[in-house]
Structures are given as structure tokens and as C-alpha cells.
Amino acid sequence: MNNLHASKSISVDCVIFGFNQGGLEVLLIRDTENENKWRLPNDWLIKNESLDAVAKRVMNKLIGNSSNYVSQVKVFENLDKTNLNQTIIVGYFALINRGEYYMTAEGRKTDASWFKMKDTLELICDHHAIIDFSLNIIKEKTLYSSIIFNLLPEKFTLPELIRVYEAVLNRKLEKANFRKKILHMNVISAINQKQYGTSQRAASLYRFNFENSTEFKLNKEILNFNYQD
Amino acid sequence: MNNLHASKSISVDCVIFGFNQGGLEVLLIRDTENENKWRLPNDWLIKNESLDAVAKRVMNKLIGNSSNYVSQVKVFENLDKTNLNQTIIVGYFALINRGEYYMTAEGRKTDASWFKMKDTLELICDHHAIIDFSLNIIKEKTLYSSIIFNLLPEKFTLPELIRVYEAVLNRKLEKANFRKKILHMNVISAINQKQYGTSQRAASLYRFNFENSTEFKLNKEILNFNYQD
Known part of the structure; x- marks a missing residue:
């Protein structure tokens, strides 16, 4: 049966939401391949590592901490149609209180910035879809849980x-x-x-x-x- | 960066829920390696195939149809601690009206059966966790959506x-x-x-x-x- 097993590259992409007086914001980094575009911070899964660990690594790198509300969203496939390698993206979202975190040196190096949700930026692949999907989950959970207190x-x-x-x-x-x-x-x-x-x-x-x-x-x-x- | 990319085997495991007068039931198949144990129906991802397609394939094989409410749950990792290969399991759940479907010949061959939720069966790995996680999602969605009409x-x-x-x-x-x-x-x-x-x-x-x-x-x-x- 082993010949049926597919080998894929697995990327963990994180939607980090923060709140300030101006509203809801999301942390994006400048794309290295096209400097006019922005993307969700991500990293690749290493052998014997858990997906949660990758998400924490991504957050640590940018804001020096990951002890927040962090949750897996779902698997997104074939988002980058130009990519010849079939990649699986596991989406994560996090809710943080912006006042408690500062951008790390690594974060500043990757040109990480907070963007208002209503700003229309050019994002690579369909990263907008991962953001929208995450936001819908948060909206739903808001009806019956205390999830959004993590933003305060x-x-x-x-x-x-x-x-x-x-x-x-x-x-x-x-x-x-x-x-x-x-x-x-x-x-x-x-x-x-x-x-x-x-x-x-x-x-x-x-x-x-x-x-x-x-x-x-x-x-x-x-x-x-x-x-x- | 390619040396960091992990290669994994990806399995799609499906929790198929049905309802009859007796209550909520789940479709399980007998494990081939240990005949005293039961498992969720699953299949492996083939190159260039989507995860949704695998889930539909699994359902088609057992009940000859997949035109129901089918939804990805989340990724479960390392559920089988005895498995030396690191496997990623993408969980799916489906809601069907049992009256509309009959077990296929393939389903009967794999000893597929409906089990009441409250029956305590021995399931392989932590398949109970996938069922419980799916059921919680359905419970949540029941508060604000028409999801459970799919069972009727x-x-x-x-x-x-x-x-x-x-x-x-x-x-x-x-x-x-x-x-x-x-x-x-x-x-x-x-x-x-x-x-x-x-x-x-x-x-x-x-x-x-x-x-x-x-x-x-x-x-x-x-x-x-x-x-x-």
C-alpha cells in the first residue's frame, strides 16, 4: 500500500489577530519573492515536530511569545497554483492583546507589520481566504464562548x-x-x-x-x- | 530550504454520523490488523488529489454516495504511537440520513456497521478523540445553524x-x-x-x-x- 502514500510539503501559516483602539488588525510580513506583496507568517514542518510546535515557533519569531489563544483552523490545499510542488498549508489563528507584545528583531527584519482588516493589501496565493476563514470561526465562537477576551x-x-x-x-x-x-x-x-x-x-x-x-x-x-x- | 520540508503519509479518516429512532450512530469498520478492534473508515491521499476527494471516496466505498454534509474537522497527529512512520490524519465528519443509504458490497466486505454513540467499543489509536472532536463541532454549530437537518x-x-x-x-x-x-x-x-x-x-x-x-x-x-x- 506504500506506493499510494503521498509525500507532501507541509507549511503552517498563522493568522495573528490583534486589537487596538482602531479596530481588529492582522500581522503580515513582506513576501521575499515579490516585494509588492504581503503574506501570512509561516514555517515548514520538520520531521518529528508537531503542527502546534511550528505555529508557536512562527509566533515566537515575530512577537517573542506564543502563550495566547492559538488554534488550528483547517488544511488549505493548492493555494499557490504557480507552485509545482503540491503543498499542504495548515492554517492557524491566534488572538493576542497587542499591548503586551513587541515586535522582535527578527520580526522587524522580515518587515512584519500590523494591518487593519479593512485595508486591501495584495497577499500572495489565497492568503485572504485563510484570514477570512479564521475570522468566521472567531465570529461563530464569539456567540457562545469567551474567545475574544484574549484580544483585551x-x-x-x-x-x-x-x-x-x-x-x-x-x-x-x-x-x-x-x-x-x-x-x-x-x-x-x-x-x-x-x-x-x-x-x-x-x-x-x-x-x-x-x-x-x-x-x-x-x-x-x-x-x-x-x-x- | 528543501531539506527542512517534511515528508509524511496523509490519511483521511471519516466520522460518518447517522440518525435513526434509537439515536445518533457512527459507521465503523473492523480493523484488519486486530479483529477485536474497530476503526474509522479511511484512505490515503494520492498525489494530486484533494483531501475532500479522499473523504468522498471513503464514503462512496461504504454507502455508495457522498452528497451529504461533509466537513473537514482538523489534523490529528501521532495518534498511533506504535506506528514508526509519522502519519498525519486529516479528520472529516459527515452527517447523513440513514434511511437514504444502504451499505455497499464493499462496505459489507469490510464488516462496516453502525454503532450507537454510547456503546463503548475498542477503537484503534485514538479514534475516539476524532469522534468526540467532531461531535463537539456539531454541537456548537447546532446552536446557530441548520446543520443537524442533514440527519433527517x-x-x-x-x-x-x-x-x-x-x-x-x-x-x-x-x-x-x-x-x-x-x-x-x-x-x-x-x-x-x-x-x-x-x-x-x-x-x-x-x-x-x-x-x-x-x-x-x-x-x-x-x-x-x-x-x-
């Missing part, structure tokens, strides 16, 4: 939390309704501390209640959003 | 629909509440026809409204179940 710092304001939800779902939320629901679910707590360093009226800070995070889990109450439009 | 025939009764939801979610639902919600969502319609061939009082038949299936989609109303316990 430990302490955050309610307006920041709403902005994260709006950025990921790509919709405007009814703010009062959202506030009521999320507080009712008891998954965030006010920490009796105000945000500082802002010119506006200082907003109260909240933190995520890890002990109550099962509230988000399947079979429990789920966020049933009301949208403005 | 075109015409079904409300009790059948509730049994499918209960089998997949592995929980008892509040029947009156479920009935009210699903009818309110307008995703199923009564077809003015009764079930026959049953000794009980004939139940009304319904069909799924494909044109309204976006009701289930993200950003729309989602099923917010009430459970009995």
Missing part, C-alpha cells in the same frame, strides 16, 4: 469591550442592551478602579471572571445580541 | 426533530418550549400530510424551509434553548 488587556473598560465585539462581529451593537446582558451573565466584574491617561471622563475598569467563564459554554445562557440595524 | 429525511415529525436535537446535544429539551421557538423561527413548515405506518396517533409532517435557513445564520436570531434539568 487584563483590565478593560466597557466601551473597549463593546469595541472588541463590534470589530470582530463587524456590526454596531445596541450599547445599553449589550451592557445589561454582559453584566447579567456575571462574566465580567468592576474592579473599583478608573482608567487613567485619557482626556475623556475616566471609565470604570472591569476584568474577566475566569471562574464564571463556563457561563459562555454550550448548554448555558448564550449571548443573544440585539443589533442596531 | 426530507419530511419529518416534530417528535423526530426534537429527538435529533436531543441526541446531538445529549440533553433532554423542554418540548413545548422547543416547539414554540422552532415554529416561531419559521425554519420548518407543516406540509399538510400525516406520518403513516406507525401504531401511535399519526403526527404531522414538516419540512425544512431552505429559503428561510438564513434565520439560523450568525447575526440573526439564534436558538436559545431551555433545558429540563
Whole structure:
């Protein structure tokens, strides 16, 4: 049966999402073969290595850490039609709080940059498809899990939390309704501390209640959003 | 860089779920190397073939058709610790209405059988993990999509629909509440026809409204179940 076994090159491509006040962003590097194009950071699988290990290696190289929410997306095939070798790409996505990470020297060398989701860049192959597919998974998980808290710092304001939800779902939320629901679910707590360093009226800070995070889990109450439009 | 590229054997393993009155079942074949063990049906990727094509081939071989809901799950690695060759398993799951398919001659030759989810069989490697992972994806998608209608025939009764939801979610639902919600969502319609061939009082038949299936989609109303316990 061995003659049927296919040999392929396996690449792990990572969609690293970060959030800042401007919205949702993705970390891209300049393509080495065509300097006008950008690509997802990637690396090849080495014998006896796990796919998760490759994803962590890719993240470490660029932002010096990988202790975030990292998840396999799916296998993408034949994305690069110009490539004569049949390559299998295993997509991964990660969610990080941008404030906690700095670009490494290696990251700066590869011209790594954060790009807003709405910026239309020329990406190699169908890397847009891997980004879109990842974003859809995150949108879905947002309905019943605490996944997007990984984009926030430990302490955050309610307006920041709403902005994260709006950025990921790509919709405007009814703010009062959202506030009521999320507080009712008891998954965030006010920490009796105000945000500082802002010119506006200082907003109260909240933190995520890890002990109550099962509230988000399947079979429990789920966020049933009301949208403005 | 070519010396870094790993060569692996890639297997596509399929979790085929079916539903009958007894509950949710999965199609397994007897392992050829150890006749006391069972395994997921699988096949190897051939050069220039897509993973989806392998999954369809596996299903065709056993049940003569693959025009169902078929979805890639994720890559599972090193599941067979006794295997000296590093194998990558791409998991797939499929949902079929058992009434529409018959086991093929090839299926019968490989000793393929349907097993109830709660039966504890000895499976090779960690095939249980692939089944559990697939079932979790289906449970999640059930909250916001019409995925489990693929397990039902075109015409079904409300009790059948509730049994499918209960089998997949592995929980008892509040029947009156479920009935009210699903009818309110307008995703199923009564077809003015009764079930026959049953000794009980004939139940009304319904069909799924494909044109309204976006009701289930993200950003729309989602099923917010009430459970009995």
C-alpha cells in the first residue's frame, strides 16, 4: 500500500489577530519573492515536530511569545497554483492583546507589520481566504464562548469591550442592551478602579471572571445580541 | 530550504454520523490488523488529489454516495504511537440520513456497521478523540445553524426533530418550549400530510424551509434553548 502514500510539503501559516483602539488588525510580513506583496507568517514542518510546535515557533519569531489563544483552523490545499510542488498549508489563528507584545528583531527584519482588516493589501496565493476563514470561526465562537477576551488587556473598560465585539462581529451593537446582558451573565466584574491617561471622563475598569467563564459554554445562557440595524 | 520540508503519509479518516429512532450512530469498520478492534473508515491521499476527494471516496466505498454534509474537522497527529512512520490524519465528519443509504458490497466486505454513540467499543489509536472532536463541532454549530437537518429525511415529525436535537446535544429539551421557538423561527413548515405506518396517533409532517435557513445564520436570531434539568 506504500506506493499510494503521498509525500507532501507541509507549511503552517498563522493568522495573528490583534486589537487596538482602531479596530481588529492582522500581522503580515513582506513576501521575499515579490516585494509588492504581503503574506501570512509561516514555517515548514520538520520531521518529528508537531503542527502546534511550528505555529508557536512562527509566533515566537515575530512577537517573542506564543502563550495566547492559538488554534488550528483547517488544511488549505493548492493555494499557490504557480507552485509545482503540491503543498499542504495548515492554517492557524491566534488572538493576542497587542499591548503586551513587541515586535522582535527578527520580526522587524522580515518587515512584519500590523494591518487593519479593512485595508486591501495584495497577499500572495489565497492568503485572504485563510484570514477570512479564521475570522468566521472567531465570529461563530464569539456567540457562545469567551474567545475574544484574549484580544483585551487584563483590565478593560466597557466601551473597549463593546469595541472588541463590534470589530470582530463587524456590526454596531445596541450599547445599553449589550451592557445589561454582559453584566447579567456575571462574566465580567468592576474592579473599583478608573482608567487613567485619557482626556475623556475616566471609565470604570472591569476584568474577566475566569471562574464564571463556563457561563459562555454550550448548554448555558448564550449571548443573544440585539443589533442596531 | 528543501531539506527542512517534511515528508509524511496523509490519511483521511471519516466520522460518518447517522440518525435513526434509537439515536445518533457512527459507521465503523473492523480493523484488519486486530479483529477485536474497530476503526474509522479511511484512505490515503494520492498525489494530486484533494483531501475532500479522499473523504468522498471513503464514503462512496461504504454507502455508495457522498452528497451529504461533509466537513473537514482538523489534523490529528501521532495518534498511533506504535506506528514508526509519522502519519498525519486529516479528520472529516459527515452527517447523513440513514434511511437514504444502504451499505455497499464493499462496505459489507469490510464488516462496516453502525454503532450507537454510547456503546463503548475498542477503537484503534485514538479514534475516539476524532469522534468526540467532531461531535463537539456539531454541537456548537447546532446552536446557530441548520446543520443537524442533514440527519433527517426530507419530511419529518416534530417528535423526530426534537429527538435529533436531543441526541446531538445529549440533553433532554423542554418540548413545548422547543416547539414554540422552532415554529416561531419559521425554519420548518407543516406540509399538510400525516406520518403513516406507525401504531401511535399519526403526527404531522414538516419540512425544512431552505429559503428561510438564513434565520439560523450568525447575526440573526439564534436558538436559545431551555433545558429540563
